[in-house]
Amino acid sequence: MRFAISHPIDELTTCDCSLCVKRNALMVKVPEAALTVLDGEALLTEYQWNTGRARHYFCSRCGIYVFHRKRAAPDHFGVNIFCLDGFDPSAVPVRATEGANMTVVEAGAIPEWPGPRI
Structure with missing residues (x-):
């Protein structure tokens, strides 16, 4: 799979949610456009959880x-900077x-999922 971004990279972010911590994500936020x-879009697998609003691609x-x-x-992507060759x-500063x-809205949320319940 190959992709490109056309956006300046002036800040990187980490996230302390259970998914990002486990995958040790370092991301850049870019607008959807x-x-x-x-190449290889058919190779992407999507993972959703909790609200289903975020869509994680592997x-x-x-x-x-x-x-x-x-x-x-939702009009932006968080891109794994380790996938950017070169x-x-x-x-780049990291925030x-x-x-x-973040609020957990899943009715069947397990106690191990941190975050306030609605």
């Missing part, structure tokens, strides 16, 4: 997290974001 899948061949449509900003993240305390 700035992400173009060049390569079905290798299992790598590629990008996700953001829950808090990109050096060392000079921690809070995902663990």
